Amino acid sequence: xxxxxxAISLLELFSVAEPELGLSDLSRRSGFDKATTRxxxxxxxxxxxxxxxxxxxxxxxxxxxxxxxxxxxxxxxxLQTAVPLVRELATATAETVHLSEFGIDRLVTVHVExxxxxxxxxxxxxxxxxxxxxxxxxxxxxxxxxxxxRACLAGPLDAFTAHTLVEPAAIARSMDEARVRxxxxxxxxxxxxxxxxxxxxxxxxxxxLGTIAVAAPKARTAAADIAQRGLAVMAxxxxxxxxxxxxxxxxLRRQA
Amino acid sequence: xxxxxxAISLLELFSVAEPELGLSDLSRRSGFDKATTRxxxxxxxxxxxxxxxxxxxxxxxxxxxxxxxxxxxxxxxxLQTAVPLVRELATATAETVHLSEFGIDRLVTVHVExxxxxxxxxxxxxxxxxxxxxxxxxxxxxxxxxxxxRACLAGPLDAFTAHTLVEPAAIARSMDEARVRxxxxxxxxxxxxxxxxxxxxxxxxxxxLGTIAVAAPKARTAAADIAQRGLAVMAxxxxxxxxxxxxxxxxLRRQA
DNA sequence: GGATATCGGTTCATTATTTGAACCATTATT
DNA sequence: AATAATGGTTCAAATAATGAACCGATATCC
Numbered sequence: 001x002x003x004x005x006x007a008i009s010l011l012e013l014f015s016v017a018e019p020e021l022g023l024s025d026l027s028r029r030s031g032f033d034k035a036t037t038r039x040x041x042x043x044x045x046x047x048x049x050x051x052x053x054x055x056x057x058x059x060x061x062x063x064x065x066x067x068x069x070x071x072x073x074x075x076x077x078x079l080q081t082a083v084p085l086v087r088e089l090a091t092a093t094a095e096t097v098h099l100s101e102f103g104i105d106r107l108v109t110v111h112v113e114x115x116x117x118x119x120x121x122x123x124x125x126x127x128x129x130x131x132x133x134x135x136x137x138x139x140x141x142x143x144x145x146x147x148x149x150r151a152c153l154a155g156p157l158d159a160f161t162a163h164t165l166v167e168p169a170a171i172a173r174s175m176d177e178a179r180v181r182x183x184x185x186x187x188x189x190x191x192x193x194x195x196x197x198x199x200x201x202x203x204x205x206x207x208x209l210g211t212i213a214v215a216a217p218k219a220r221t222a223a224a225d226i227a228q229r230g231l232a233v234m235a236x237x238x239x240x241x242x243x244x245x246x247x248x249x250x251x252l253r254r255q256a
Numbered sequence: 257x258x259x260x261x262x263a264i265s266l267l268e269l270f271s272v273a274e275p276e277l278g279l280s281d282l283s284r285r286s287g288f289d290k291a292t293t294r295x296x297x298x299x300x301x302x303x304x305x306x307x308x309x310x311x312x313x314x315x316x317x318x319x320x321x322x323x324x325x326x327x328x329x330x331x332x333x334x335l336q337t338a339v340p341l342v343r344e345l346a347t348a349t350a351e352t353v354h355l356s357e358f359g360i361d362r363l364v365t366v367h368v369e370x371x372x373x374x375x376x377x378x379x380x381x382x383x384x385x386x387x388x389x390x391x392x393x394x395x396x397x398x399x400x401x402x403x404x405x406r407a408c409l410a411g412p413l414d415a416f417t418a419h420t421l422v423e424p425a426a427i428a429r430s431m432d433e434a435r436v437r438x439x440x441x442x443x444x445x446x447x448x449x450x451x452x453x454x455x456x457x458x459x460x461x462x463x464x465l466g467t468i469a470v471a472a473p474k475a476r477t478a479a480a481d482i483a484q485r486g487l488a489v490m491a492x493x494x495x496x497x498x499x500x501x502x503x504x505x506x507x508l509r510r511q512a
Numbered sequence: 513g514g515a516t517a518t519c520g521g522t523t524c525a526t527t528a529t530t531t532g533a534a535c536c537a538t539t540a541t542t
Numbered sequence: 543a544a545t546a547a548t549g550g551t552t553c554a555a556a557t558a559a560t561g562a563a564c565c566g567a568t569a570t571c572c
Binding site: 002003004005007008009011012014015016019020039040043044046047048049060061062063064065066067068069070071072073074075078079101102103104108109110111124125126 | 295367
């Protein structure tokens with residue numbers, strides 16, 4: 001791995017659950033030598049990608065990242081556009097709604113709305129979702145470029161639960177159904193007792209760029225709930241797609 | 257400069273005005289060899305920090321940055337907390353309002369609200385503000401750690417206009433006034449014909465972490481306008497500080 | 513239409529940077 | 543008082559980064 005990759009994988013050790021980490025911890029988890037880890041952290045700190053707490057000496061992600069993310073967001077106003085509709089959907093369904101954007105080979109959770117109830121599905125911002133075993137992934141692949149789909153189906157497909165689909169044919173079927181239906185369904189593909197529906201958000205070129213999904217405990221989910229949430233998530237995805245692409249319906253032919 | 261620094265300075269070439277750049281362009285602007293530039297871009301792309309447009313082959317900032325920025329934001333909900341108040345202030349003043357966060361040695365513009373009028377001050381997201389020549393910078397330093405202030409006053413201080421204060425003593429006086437008054441005033445310190453007021457947003461430790469500012473064309477700004485905007489920006493900053501710190505007024509003694 | 517310039521991308525011997533075991537100084541634990 | 547963490551530093555050895563020259567493909571110009 002190149003030095004740049006190492007520096008970035010250091011950044012990727014931070015999460016919502018553990019937003020601050022010490023030098024030794026970072027060194028241990030990354031597998032890099034302590035001296036190396038520190039040199040990388042100093043370089044990252046010098047550019048505002050990492051900050052060091054004056055008191056605890058622990059490190060955390062820096063403001064420089066916010067800056068760059070906002071510059072990106074100015075070009076692709078994905079969050080700005082989608083978040084209000086995620087909120088609406090969360091209110092309407094009273095279940096967890098999460099928004100994801102595609103990155104490299106997985107979906108990245110960029111926004112989450114949790115319902116105000118104790119028994120709920122918990123999703124963290126920044127969480128990475130595999131394509132084959134989540135409703136979001138299936139919805140994404142249903143409208144993704146062939147290359148991305150092939151890359152996913154070629155790689156090793158982890159079975160996270162007894163229900164996870166790992167047969168390429170079964171996954172392809174799942175995608176086909178999602179395409180016809182307008183939304184995907186994933187029954188405990190990533191975690192026991194969780195059932196999700198999702199729909200793809202399309203870019204101007206007609207290919208998916210992200211997804212919106214509703215995740216709920218299976219125990220309180222009837223078939224009618226699935227259908228209702230599915231239609232709602234589909235409507236939200238379509239609305240976001242249209243707002244992103246200037247209400248240009250022509251372009252959205254693939255989803256029509 | 258280390259490899260990591262080079263990679264990051266490549267990222268910093270992107271801006272709201274130029275969100276997509278080609279390989280040759282990036283190589284030229286960074287001063288790195290084309291081969292080096294490309295190797296860095298490939299490394300960055302592999303981690304989602306940069307994306308390449310399939311058609312034009314141009315590069316742009318990637319989704320991985322959004323992910324990390326959101327993780328940071330989950331710990332420091334600066335934007336979430338502040339943006340509604342920035343909006344309010346923009347509506348109330350009918351002038352440009354911008355929000356900044358401190359990073360390394362400057363303030364980073366993380367949010368902007370522009371009024372719906374042609375003649376206005378334009379500020380871009382991601383824009384970097386020097387500490388000594390902006391209302392935000394003065395407001396920040398008025399409540400910053402001594403080290404940060406000393407570092408600023410020690411370095412070379414550019415005179416951007418004929419009005420820019422470059423004397424450390426004059427800048428210190430400006431800070432003192434801001435501390436007493438509750439908000440800073442900067443009269444054409446960065447650009448001719450622009451007058452701004454700003455107030456510091458404080459962290460739980462009582463030190464500034466960012467600022468909120470109102471910038472307006474000097475031509476339509478009377479003394480009374482300055483006072484009015486100053487009080488408004490101060491109120492907004494205080495409200496943001498309180499919301500960030502759980503309404504703990506004790507902690508905000510420094511601003512009292 | 514043919515010459516020219518620019519684009520993105522690649523190669524590989526040379527060069528400069530990164531690496532990590534061993535080392536401090538501090539600060540909790542035991 | 544001893545032990546084991548912590549964050550941080552050093553420098554010879556190992557490794558990765560570098561860049562001039564190259565390629566093929568577009569775009570531009572006369």
